[in-house]
Amino acid sequence: MTMDMSRYxxxxxxxxxxxxxxxxxxxxALEREATASTVDxxxxxxxxxxxxxxSMGFExxxxxxxxxxxxVDAVRQDRKLLDRDLVDLLLNAADTLTAQVRAVAANREPEQAEGLLKQLGTRVESLTGHAPAATRVAHVTVLKSSTPGDGGE
Incomplete structure (x- = not known):
């Protein structure tokens, strides 16, 4: 069954x-001081x-x-793990996430960001000693609602 997720x-x-x-x-804020509340x-x-x-199916x-x-969970366990390279990696990830959400807003597929995913996964493994867990994603179809005059008539 395909659920109309466009309203969400x-x-x-x-x-x-x-x-x-x-x-x-x-x-x-983390660049200034790595407090527990900021990391949380x-x-x-x-x-x-x-x-x-x-839940929206945006894998x-x-x-x-x-x-x-x-x-971030690894840093929550030990804030001493935090360094400039890690902050830069997280900033890059936040920028990429923002670009992915903007792509969805523009009715485009979000970038896969495979290289960044690999970097993050490698860093998680080096800090924790184990590979990151797989992500489970719902498989839904988002139907963009059509508005008269937008070509969707």
Missing amino acids: LGLFISEATEHLEALGRDLV SMFRHAHSVKGMAS PIAMLAHRVEDL
Whole structure:
């Protein structure tokens, strides 16, 4: 059964954008001082984006958000793991997630970001000693609603 998810698409875009903006602010704050509350906030934002993207069937976004979540979780366990390279990697991931959400908003497929996923996975494994878990994504079809005059008539 195909469920019409188009009514949730705008909400997904809005909520994901808010979470990613907050994640960006947290990363800037993290550069000044790595507090437990900032790291916890980053984890929650990545987790929220992962869950929303997964439930909407946006696998590339869910997978990338999951890798960010895994990496931030490693930092939650030991903030001494945090270094400039890790912050730069997380900033790159946040920028890529934002671009992926913008692609969805423009009715385009989000970038797969395979190279970045590999970098994040390698970093997670080097920090934790185990490979990151697989991401489960719902398989849904998002039907874009047509508006008279937009070519969808």
